[in-house]
Amino acid sequence: MAGRLKFYGWGLENTGFDQGERDRLFWFIKNKLDVEPRAVAPPQVSDIALTPPRIQAPATLAAIFANDPYERLLHTYGKSYPETVRAFAREFRNAPDLVVYPRNAADIAALLDWASGANVAVIPFGCGSSVVGGIEPEVGGNFAGTVSLDLRSLNRVLEVDATSRAARIEAGILGPQLEAALKPHGLSIRHYPQSFEFSTLGGWIATRSGGHFATLYTHIDDFVESISMVTPAGVIESRRLPGSGAGPSPDRMMIGSEGALGVITEAWMRLQARPSFRGGAVFGFPDLFAAAKAVRAVAQAGLYPSNLRVIDNQEAGTYGVNDYGETLLMLAFESADHPVDVWMARAMELVQDHGGRKHRDESAALAWRTAFIRMPYGRELTVPLSVINDTFETAITWDRFEAFHASVSKATAEAIKEATGQDGTVSTRFTHVYPDGPAPYYTFNAKGTPGRVLEQWRHIKTRASDALIAAGGTITHHHAVGRDHMPWYRKQRPALFGQALAAAKATLDPRGILNPGVLVP
Amino acid sequence: MAGRLKFYGWGLENTGFDQGERDRLFWFIKNKLDVEPRAVAPPQVSDIALTPPRIQAPATLAAIFANDPYERLLHTYGKSYPETVRAFAREFRNAPDLVVYPRNAADIAALLDWASGANVAVIPFGCGSSVVGGIEPEVGGNFAGTVSLDLRSLNRVLEVDATSRAARIEAGILGPQLEAALKPHGLSIRHYPQSFEFSTLGGWIATRSGGHFATLYTHIDDFVESISMVTPAGVIESRRLPGSGAGPSPDRMMIGSEGALGVITEAWMRLQARPSFRGGAVFGFPDLFAAAKAVRAVAQAGLYPSNLRVIDNQEAGTYGVNDYGETLLMLAFESADHPVDVWMARAMELVQDHGGRKHRDESAALAWRTAFIRMPYGRELTVPLSVINDTFETAITWDRFEAFHASVSKATAEAIKEATGQDGTVSTRFTHVYPDGPAPYYTFNAKGTPGRVLEQWRHIKTRASDALIAAGGTITHHHAVGRDHMPWYRKQRPALFGQALAAAKATLDPRGILNPGVLVP
DSSP: OOSOBOSSSSSBTTOOOOHHHHHHHHHHHHHHHOOOOOOOOOOOGGGOOOOOOSSOOOGGGGGGEEOOHHHHHHTTOOSOHHHHHHHHTTOOTTOOSEEEOOSSHHHHHHHHHHHHHHTEEEEEESSSOOSSSOSOOOOOSSSSEEEEEEOTTOOOEEEEETTTTEEEEETTOBHHHHHHHHGGGTEEOOOOOTTGGGOBHHHHHHHTOBOSOSSSSOBGGGGEEEEEEEETTEEEEOOOOSOOOSSSOHHHHHTTOTTSSOEEEEEEEEOEEOOOEEEEEEEEESSHHHHHHHHHHHHTTTOOOSEEEEEOHHHHHHTTSSSSOOEEEEEEEEESSSOOHHHHHHHHHHHHHTTOEEOSSSHHHHHHHHHHHHGGGGHHHHGGGTEEEEEEEOOOOHHHHHHHHHHHHHHHHHHHHHHHSSOOEEEEEEEEEETTEEEEEEEEEEEOOTTTHHHHHHHHHHHHHHHHHHTTOOSOSSSOOTTTTHHHHHHHSOHHHHHHHHHHHHHHOTTOOBSTTSSOO | OOSOBOSSSSSBTTOOOOHHHHHHHHHHHHHHHOOOOOOOOOOOGGGOOOOOOSSOOOGGGGGGEEOOHHHHHHTTOOSOHHHHHHHHTTOOTTOOSEEEOOSSHHHHHHHHHHHHHHTEEEEEESSSOOSSSOSOOOOOSSSSEEEEEEOTTOOOEEEEETTTTEEEEETTOBHHHHHHHHGGGTEEOOOOOTTGGGOBHHHHHHHTOBOSOSSSSOBGGGGEEEEEEEETTEEEEOOOOSOOOSSSOHHHHHTTOTTSSOEEEEEEEEOEEOOOEEEEEEEEESSHHHHHHHHHHHHTTTOOOSEEEEEOHHHHHHTTSSSSOOEEEEEEEEESSSOOHHHHHHHHHHHHHTTOEEOSSSHHHHHHHHHHHHGGGGHHHHGGGTEEEEEEEOOOOHHHHHHHHHHHHHHHHHHHHHHHSSOOEEEEEEEEEETTEEEEEEEEEEEOOTTTHHHHHHHHHHHHHHHHHHTTOOSOSSSOOTTTTHHHHHHHSOHHHHHHHHHHHHHHOTTOOBSTTSSOO
8 A cells, every 4th residue: 555544534645536526526515515615624643632542462462563643543433424524523532542463363363362351342444444333443331442453464365266266365455456466367356345445355245345246246245255254262264165055154154244253364255257348338317216117127137237327317416427417327248258249239128128318428437437436535525514425325125116215315305404404415326236126325415514413414314224224125235234323233133133143242252352332232 | 735745755655757767767776786676665654653742732732733643754754865764664763743734923933932841842844855864853862752843834925026026935835836826927936956846945945955047046045035934032034135234144044044043934035037038958078077167167157057067977877868978068048038049159159169069959958857857756666675875965166176076986986885895876967056166966876785774875975975075065065964964064164153053043942942953963
């Protein structure tokens, strides 16, 4: 990583929006939210008074610990909206006492031993891109201290099996590192969450990350062949298999465990040959529901496009792709084996049969994609201006989608008005699509009141989440549970499954030191 | 079901091989195993002396209990080789004390309440097609008695959501009942295990059944949208979702739980439109390894054929499809949406590039398929002649496949010689194929010694399973664990996962009454 990560925002220090991007963002907040834009300097390390660490590193592991202020600040927050607000408010009271950079699984086992004995909470940290409060050391008052366990030193591809198209990979590797290591083999993981540049393989597995493919292989889950995880009770290492029917899947207990059951140290991952054939097109629809019908037809046709994303009118406008006049559907196929013309032709026919107007080119898709990847840099500009901006994502079956969407978007818009006294914006896209339903992704923006944005955000988040759960959705399709989603996760998951999971945690983490408060209350 | 199930073999009473099938089977055992064929009458209910039930049905549920000898015999065994041997030996000492036919989830909850209090072991029963000792009431000496819980009264399709292509279905429905109920909607589950006619939706989910599709949607797992399960601690009902990222999947704990965590009562299942387009072809190869290379190429091409099965020379010969001279590869695509010519053309090109010789028609595939579906009826003819005949199946990554296959088939052939003093047959097919490896399925036949076949079978099974686990495979790809696979399952699954699963079971089934001995020792 060529530079130092910001402790208060997205990406590396001295990177961010260019002038054009900033102008577009400022135009939006002025014209759509009635917020007067201005540049505000971000917090500096020296601005912040941290309380001294309450614990000391064990002597045998002292070499891998850090306790300087920058490291403690960097490991305090993920990249959620409320965390960014608190970072800009110079509020870091939950900073970890210490940060540890293990070099290998043995370091992690020793660390968990020590922490279990010393009653120290340990929070696994990939690269800190959580947007759900997954890594903040907010663990209650029952621990002697907290340690953030940064896995980025475990960053190697250990073995490549080109025959089976799989590789054994350490969990702390960042997306670009992984792709660089696989490229000489003609292989790729083809998993590109928005956070790709600043997230790790282990983080993707622990949070059931959603990636590149809009259909079929939507979550990282599908690419996991086996996992090694260090727990306070010992190591769990699943068997490397292309498929199995031997009891409930051990991998499926570790996938989505969010650091609460153990620390994922490595995994055998299924890979893809780098595609050499591609076809893509963009279509316009009058609105989201019209586009949804076309998407459903394609999703149920057994064609498996790599891209099948929808951007509603509001979202396209917000991202500067068009003037709010059209819902966009992006369609693409890719293959390393064969031309995709026939696949494209049939999918396009289905989309056009359902009223899609084909664009002359894919420029709208490219414009959206660029804005999408760059978007996380915007928040450090808007948070100081008390703009409230957040996203949430879910999934719902097709039969309930229209009523679901009406309920959730109405609740969100109303909650913005209730909380701030003014209208904001609510926009929608589909990030992933299944034969039995879409994964809608909502973005909202509001003009917050200086000093009150956290409570205003909380009101909106609560109303939206309540509506989403009441209407049958999931509290998260690929952002994970973290601390922010716990109230709704507890409503969503069967209560007895929660008890079974707690029993599993008590077995693997008997002192309850791992990411306390996440998944298991 | 138009007739009564045999308690000692496959299917309904008064059904079985026709004269031609019997002639072919007898030719095989005479010429390949040196066993003199003759017809032997199967056991009759009146042949068998059962000990009286040790327990009484609770008065409030008496109406749904049965205790007549036929019911107790029918619910003693699945359809494994050793079970059939014991049935023909009139050995039914583990017969359940009682059989219960609940009408609904409330009956099951009441039954589990009673059984938990009365220390009665409860074994969920679909239609008894287990081939791994999954349903035999062999529960050790710590219970007051045993009850086989037959789910076949829960056999309705409760709701069809044609928009999302899904249905809510009771767990005890048999394959043909399910297809008949879905057909008017133009939908199908398209899941056809060999046992299709005599197995249930709940059984498929509880055992991670492998079905129709040779690639992509190989296991029933992929079709599960949500599950309702009654446990002694209460009901677990997962949320109906097309996808989710909210923690470890609750469904994936219930899928493959083999009756040890709870009784699956209903599920929302993803369905398929009934296909209207199809293309298929059969190819010949000199041997399995040559065919495997072609299969790997197709499996890694992103084409997703519905059929991509391989039958090696020995298996083709055994099934009477050819004279042992050729390994067969069966390829097929199906679609409800589009002609599959282009898919077929590219896959055929890959197969032919790898040396596949295209047959003029698919007759070899049809001949094999017919023999395959009818095969379970053969065992009642061969068991009385002390022929040892069994199958086992696994999965392995491509890089290890050749060494794995050499080791497993050699160990099996050697074990046959060690146990019986004579050579038998060992044949192989691929039932399912993944981009990262095949699911090989082995069949062996041997001339056993009258009165010693169980110990001889045990030796062969043990040597084969030891070899398979040592070489990196899974003890089962889709037959489940049951009682027969427990020793190897315990080696295969991570020990700490076993402990976590035991903790989950202790939460859901605190008295340990559910299918004792399966999955959790």
